[in-house]
Amino acid sequence: MDLKDKVAIVTGASAGIGAATVKALLNxxxxxxxxxxxxEKIENLVDNHNGKLFARCVDLTKSQDIIDGFAWVTKNVGPVHVLINNAGVAIASSVLTGQLETWQQIMDTNFMSYAIASKEAVKIMTENNIDGYIVNINSTIGYYDPWIPSNVMYRSSKIALRAMTENVRVELARMNSKIRITSLCPGVVKTDIISVNHGEQASEAFYSKFPYILSEDVANSVVYVLSTPQRVHISELIIRPTGEDFKQFG
Incomplete structure (x- = not known):
């Protein structure tokens, strides 16, 4: 895919994997x-972007915000060629003791926003005859269970995302569409996701115990997926830190 001057949308773009991916795509x-x-954090990611970086305030737990965001992009920047669904929250919440509001926030951010954005992207790509690409940033937690009850809703959102991504792939194939979709599943990535939800001390303690990769490593994997020829469809890609062992988390 020739990506120069094509339009990409990155959700959860203000920090971590999203911010690193924005920079990689600008490059x-x-x-x-x-x-x-x-x-404002998106606007300040790079000093000189030659007018190619745009920032929109979108609450990804609100469906209309997402739909309006895609409409704005189409009108003001152009039809989307690449969608990187990356927004995510990791909040401890068990089934038996957790709060409904927390469950809703996790599922709305980690799953529903991906589904809504994918639907909008495919509609726009199809209308404009674009053989586009959707990359869903998932997690290896959707494959391996460390059996932490407080992690169940987060893990469930990632398992659901795996299933949804594969079903979208099948739907596109049955439509004879050349739009591709990938579930890109990193292991532990050092971002601010733990500090935001649990504090800086908890974040430092976690990353001191376990191997991790960096946001830039995930962004480089996104670039690799996008670089593959049209005949190649990477439906799932797992990347993890060397030496990662999820049994350590239990």
């Missing part, structure tokens, strides 16, 4: 629109 010459609630 490919793409026009990149970041969706996040912290719009």
């Amino acid at each position: 490919l010459g793409m026009k990149v629109v970041g969706f996040a609630r912290r719009q």
